[in-house]
Amino acid sequence: MKHRILTETTPETMVKSMRSSIKDMLSSGTTSFLDFREGDLEGLKLLKKATDDLPINALPLGRHNSFLDPNVELSQVEKACHEIIKSSHGIGLSGFGEVSDKVARLITQICHDEGKLSAIHVAEYETVQKESLERTGKTEVERAIEAGFDLLIHLTSPLDSDLKLVADNNIPIVSCPRSNGTLSVGIPPLKRMWDMGIKLLLGTDNLMFNSPNMFREMEYALKITRGLSKEYFPPKEILKMATVNPGQVFKLNSGCLEEGRRADVMVTQQLSMDPVLSLINRTEPENIKNLISGGIIFFQKK
Secondary structure (H helix, E strand, O other): OHHHHHHHOOHHHHHHHHHHHHHHHHHOOOOEEEEEOOOHHHHHHHHHHHHOOOOOEEEEEEOOHHHHOOOOOHHHHHHHHHHHHHOOOEEEEOOOOOOOHHHHHHHHHHHHHHOOEEEEEEOOOHHHHHHHHHHHOOOHHHHHHHHOOOEEEEOOOOOOOHHHHHHHOOOOEEEOHHHHHHOOOOOOOHHHHHHOOOOEEEOOOOOOOOOOOHHHHHHHHHHHHHHHHOOOOOHHHHHHHHOHHHHHHOOOOOOOOOOOOOOOEEEEOOOOOOHHHHHHHHOOHHHEEEEEEOOEEEEEOO
16 A cells, blocks of 8 residues: 555655655754655655755665565666665665565665665564565574674564564664554564673654654653563653664764764743753753754744
């Protein structure tokens, strides 16, 4: 359905919709975002057009239709991969349901050689994990680590030794709790992963399902994690999943306030005694007093 809608949508409508979503991000304090960009090179060009005059740091992960062809020649994948990473932060794949293991390994190798990021969706729900085991004898997580991906998305349904493999290989995870809830695929085991020392990031996933509001993502993540584990989980760690950790993983000069870093600063009204819980549980866009993105004042309340 997604691919059909994208095919039927005009470039003008696509850019207009992207700009609207980016303005939503800025209005809720997001100054950098990682985007799994559809549409080959043309999709990357549309995103650049959508962000040209907006003070936001866009990090696109591109992909190419040739990656999805089960009979594709690896030389064609190699050529397409080099074309994509020239104009992007790296390659982002939907999952092993769309690409073969040999194509995945080639993509990660090229990304590593060029200093680019390689990412893939894995273990979003239990069915894909069981199908992977039946077809290959390995979970999607095992296949992703063997292929050499730098970043894994979701990991809502780990099996067997998946989490230990992720921890042992120091692979960061982007969790998307609201999306998982919307699609009824489960609750990501954030506390288990955090207890094992896995670097965790928060994402909003597809804009067809969720608004790009990270306040709401943090609130949902904190509450379902506490509800699932029935234990205290530090809110500061949830805030880090949306700020410090992405800055480190994506090698950005931002994510925390230090001299010499990119000037991304949000000032909000404090609405409860604990400033971190005030941000997570209560802050809305209207509570933002100032937002500076890349040194540019995007918003200043009089």
